[in-house]
Amino acid sequence: MASNEDTQPVAIGPQPSQVTDTERLQKLNTDLENIPLFMTHLPTDDTNPAVEALKSLISEEAPEDMAQKFKTEGNTSFHRKRYDQAVAHYTHALSFDHDNNELKVSLFTNRAAANLELHNYARVLEDCKSALQIKSNTPKALFRAARACIMVGKFDEADECCEWALRLDPESKELRKMQDDVKEARRALEVREKEQEKRENARLEKREMVQQAIAIRSGLTFDLSPDNMKKRDLYAWEVSEHCVELDPESAHLLWPVVFLYPESKESDFVQQFDEATSLYDMLATVLAQPPPWDNQQRPAYTVDSVDTYFLARPLGGMEKDERLVKVKSTMRLATILENPKYNILDGIPSFLVLPKSSPFTDQFIEHYRQQRLVNDSAITKSDK
Template identity: 30%
Template sequence: MSAQDLTEDQLHDKLISEWEKRRYVPKHGDPALPPQLSELHDKSTEDVMKELNRLPFFMTELDETDGEGGENETLEALRTLVYDGEPHEIATNFKNQGNDAYKGKQYKVAIEYYTKGLEVECDDKSINTALLSNRAACNLELKNYRKCIEDCKKVLSIDESNIKACYRAGRAFFAVERYEEAQQILEYGLTVDPSNKDVKAVLDKVVAKQKSIEEARLKKERELEHKKMVQSILDNSIKLRHYTIIKSSAPADLLEDAKIRLEDEKDYESQLIFPAMILYPTTDEFDFIAEVGELTSPLEILEMVLNRPREWFEDPKHKDFTVKKLECYMETETGGLIKVGKKISINNALMNEKPKAPLFDNGLRLYVVPKTQSADWLSKWSKEAALAKRQM
């Protein structure tokens, strides 16, 4: 009677019968467990798992010992089998194992297999080419671009028409920004296979990137040339006006990045624009104006800075701070002071040869003092102290 003719109950009874026949029943003097399991009876779960891990089929991590300091003979026997056969057979076996690992995206494992296959040094060029090419593919995935390039070079030295090596080397060269080499290898690849879409796609990216870099280079070059031209016009405009610029040993923070510019950067005759420090030495205060034209007068500057809330003027120290009651002074090249008329333009004072009033740190420095206190302030002015604050 076949298994198909048995009822479910009959089949169940037959399986139990078979189990009873095979079940281990200890005889008098035999161990309670089968010999294969008796030695594990008193061991912990952890110890049992360690024992199983020494069996290659159950290994979750490499264990090269026998558990007592000796070699794992089963593992060594399997290792010997791996290298059993002709060189091309061994290399092919490693290649196939590498391919399986590659399909599972285990790229590092795949590289190990391909490398072992190459170490066999078989004489079959097609096998060696495949091992190198596949290892290059793994290194490309792992972003080991230089290793990928080296393997691709070796492939092409064996098979100069290997389009995959051209493609992978092109991608790797592109990734490490070696665009000329990428273009060369990809263009070479298209001489081998003119219709290869993958190679064309990477080549298009390389050419586009090179074009972008060249455009950026030309733009930067134009900007630099323009900057030089503007600076040249500015320098000449300052010389033509006979302006002097003095640097302080410790310039005010607000003037560290101060720049003079022309109202029209291409016209040396247009108005010069610069920042201005308005100093009130009798109250130890100051105002900063980011941009003032050279044709501006001290009067216009005072009207600008004195446009303040009424509460500011109610402070006793600002009692005489009105346009009519204030005087303006500029420091001279020799460290002294000159009084500046409030209605004349700043450029008149800057162009005057004697006494010469310079710009300081690319900006205007204007001292503003109440008439009632000017004599006292002037008497305390020290040329030596003024000169000591300048950059030597």
Template identity: 30%
Template structure:
């Protein structure tokens, strides 16, 4: 085979034009070199020396990197190689704490559906770790579960699965995963620490559940005692949602279901050891748009006794100082009939609540209080039918 003859370089004495080219070339300054003051930036543009790859690669700005990427992610390579490349890329993102990008890389690796079960298990486990740091604990748990199916003895997957169950407050499951991992490595420190923590939290949770059940049972017993006490007194209850039809409302008056056990003031109807009731009671003063709330009005107490306490001193809103206990008149309202019933001050609360036209809303009896001799009271009463309770 005949080799090509070497080409002689002209010394500039010929007329082929090469001499002038060389002279011009030698006179030109090289513009592609590194700038002394910006050498770190220049190095960062070279793929081999890049500390961090750009989020988006523009072939015009980074032609070398774009070319390298096309080689690395060549779809013609075997699926195993492609999956491993995505795994390595995901690991780099993970080290940089770019967890969302790491999830994308591991996902792309899994999409290659390579036949290497161990590699797929690693991709699932690594993606679970990235999801964990993103706070996606359920997604992370799904990934480690998939990894464990592919590789039952994959300890990293088991550790991360136990961590996910802890975050999801599945303490019993966390203990089970730890036990499974300790069968593989009985001295694994993370699993031992996690199991102790999960078991303690599980016991605390079980104790809290028992307490909650006991509290619920106690409340049920108390409500049943209240229900029986109310029924025994023939007291009528009605919810805010009751219909205007008296018969349909009366059918549910003896039931506490659907009623507010605790009113907006935070007080509740209570029964004492002797079976006597104490009610939260609301006094309304329409003339001044004011109110008083008694958290525990014992059913055997008289109205005059409470009025003496409430108006022992003149309230700040009573500028005329006319709200004196013995000047006051107390009424309750039958809203369905738009009628008022006057309450004798010497009456006990129980006597009034047993009146056939008294219906208690939300377990909180309410009463209207007026100054009997006032103009406001006379005008208010003229607009409604008034019944005097004997």
């Protein structure tokens, strides 16, 4: 009788697989690669029977028959409005070598029709040209070429295509309508060009009026940042996205102006600041309500609790050369901008707004005072 020590436990039921999910996935991918439908590339040898069977089927059919089959598939895709697929089928059909010129012409004109729907007008013209090289009396090719020419603004060429096609098919109502379409498109383009020319002339006239107004105000000085120095075809006041404008009624300049708040690192942009308006009046509008970043119950930024400054920088100078200049809020913008120390950088005047009584303001002013002392000391030493 066997002892209990010799008896081994026997597992009951299905055993867990020792193959991991990764291994199963790899095997599945390998199996699928052997099926032509799922192949990502053709095998380099001749060992796959399914692939060889397909090759033999293809090789058994005449190239012309294969081209006709792909043309049929292309037509089906076209009628289903799957124009990309239609182009692909027609292209495949054209890859077969045969002597049926009628079929070739049909494939080129059909592919042109699909490309018309896809707005590939250059390809339309290429296919129509290919069709006409094979058979010059092909109204469809001429019709589709004319349509493509209209879309790209080649109206003379469109007229030529229509006239050529009408010699082949004088009774065609479609071609007569196409001729009308060419005339209408030409007229529409002429109207657009005249409107564009009118707008451009108005813009140039307005531009020169602004330039003349600036020239009259001889005290204005402009400076450019390095990025804008290359814009030699522009006036200094128009290098930025927002430009000064001239009010035709008052003849006042309307400036784009930036108010900077150094303490909060915030800013306000005024698109049209009338030069006849004082800083006080403009700030009364800008600060009519406490800014979102200010104390809403006890705002530090109101028109009566702030002072206004600008940074005076020599032409072509750097930040270290800047000096802080206080501005009387009752002064008009025009007067401030004509200050010899004020240089309008990139066509947009800017001002610093600081609370009248604030530790930050004291520190800010002291920073520029120390910077001025350092610069003055450096100048004194260089003169010795």
